[in-house]
Amino acid sequence: MVLKENLQDTQRRILEACKRSGRRREEVTLVAVSKTKPVEMLREAYDLGIRVFGENKVQEITAKYEQLPTDIKWQMIGHLQRNKVKYIVDKVSMIHSVDSLRLAETISQEAGKKQVVVPVLLEVNVAEEESKFGISVRETPSLAEQISVLPNIQIQGLMTIAPYVENPEENRQIFRTLKKLSIDIAGKNINNVTMNVLSMGMTGDYEVAIEEGATMVRVGTGIFGARDYTR
Ligand SMILES: *Cc1c(COP(=O)(O)O)cnc(C)c1O
Numbered sequence: 001m002v003l004k005e006n007l008q009d010t011q012r013r014i015l016e017a018c019k020r021s022g023r024r025r026e027e028v029t030l031v032a033v034s035k036t037k038p039v040e041m042l043r044e045a046y047d048l049g050i051r052v053f054g055e056n057k058v059q060e061i062t063a064k065y066e067q068l069p070t071d072i073k074w075q076m077i078g079h080l081q082r083n084k085v086k087y088i089v090d091k092v093s094m095i096h097s098v099d100s101l102r103l104a105e106t107i108s109q110e111a112g113k114k115q116v117v118v119p120v121l122l123e124v125n126v127a128e129e130e131s132k133f134g135i136s137v138r139e140t141p142s143l144a145e146q147i148s149v150l151p152n153i154q155i156q157g158l159m160t161i162a163p164y165v166e167n168p169e170e171n172r173q174i175f176r177t178l179k180k181l182s183i184d185i186a187g188k189n190i191n192n193v194t195m196n197v198l199s200m201g202m203t204g205d206y207e208v209a210i211e212e213g214a215t216m217v218r219v220g221t222g223i224f225g226a227r228d229y230t231r
Contacts, residue, residue, distance in 0.1 A: 003044050006223050014217065017210035028210055031075050031199075033220030035060060036227045039067050045223065046072070054096075054218050058084040065091050077159075077199075077218055079133045082106040090114040096121045096159040096199050096218075099134050104147040111152035118152065121159040121199055124181065126174045132161055137177060141185050148192045157197030157215070158182050168205035175200050175212035 010030065018025050033054040034042050042053060042064060051071060055061045056078020065074060073093040080097055089110040098104050098120045111118045122143060125134030135143055144155055160178045162171040178200055186195035201209025203222035210217060220227065 003041065003224065004048055006225070007045065007048055007050070010219055010222050013207055014210065017207040021211040023210070027215055029216045031077070031216055031218045032223050033077065033202075033218050034064075034224060035078070035220065036229065037224045039064055041224055042068060054220070058087050061088050061091060075216075075218075086110045086113075089118055090116050092118070094119045094121065094156070094197075096216075097123045097133065098147070098155075099123045101143060101146050104150060104153055108150040108153040116152065117154055119154050119156045120147075121157050121197060122147075122155060123159045123161075124178060126160045126177050126181075127163050129163060134160065137181055140181060141188065144185055144193050145188075145190055148190045155193045157195050157199065158185075159199035159216075162200065162202070162205060162209075165204065168208045171205045172208050172212060175205075175209050175214065179213040 014028055014030060015025055018028060029052055031052050031054040032045055032050045035056045046069065052073045052075060054075040054077040061074055074091055076088060076092045076095045076097060078097060080095065080103060082103055085106045089107060095118060107118055122140055123134040124137060124140055125132050126137060128136060147155055158178055158181060160174065162174045165171055179198060182195040182198055197215050198213055199216040199218065200214045201217040203219050206217035206219055
């Protein structure tokens with residue numbers, strides 16, 4: 001019941017942010033971030049129409065993948081270790097967290113073995129927070145060029161995790177910077193690289209992110225409630 005209301009509220013706020021910024025609702029995909037949440041809750045969200053789920057642990061993706069319908073589009077949004085790529089490479093529809101050439105090479109190799117092409121985003125640490133993964137804005141264009149020549153992997157855009165802030169306005173500049181970076185990279189016309197996806201905005205700041213051009217917002221708490229990491 002709570003989930004249904006949370007979801008309706010989230011959908012309404014996404015729609016309003018789209019209207020405010022003159023964007024069409026179809027331009028923005030809601031990724032329901034279900035990490036730590038039990039399969040029953042994901043099933044409830046599924047029954048309410050959600051098909052795109054975000055997870056940050058390989059084991060959790062593989063376990064939930066087994067138990068839930070096959071038309072779900074799983075999004076790997078967390079830091080990915082190279083030795084675990086093989087377990088999810090043919091199960092996820094996008095990896096949002098590519099932050100090194102070595103990781104991209106592994107994804108390319110493992111995807112080749114399974115004969116799939118994996119859409120990925122480059123994770124950019126726009127705020128340059130020490131505690132976060134991701135590459136710097138400055139490094140991003142050359143990494144995109146290096147990855148572009150690898151088979152079985154396709155860069156489709158950029159992702160960032162903005163700092164935790166009380167007032168979402170504080171992150172507006174971060175989102176603008178990521179948008180501008182994506183335009184700069186698109187302008188380079190790198191073969192096999194598109195910049196159609198901007199994954200930015202979480203529960204606290206997704207409306208501002210949409211106003212600044214997000215095409216994917218990753219909302220966890222706002223849909224499923226607070227996470228319990230003590231279990
Ligand atoms: C957990 C997580 C989210 C969702 O965070 P909420 O604040 O609960 O909406 C979004 N993106 C990433 C990468 C995450 O790890």
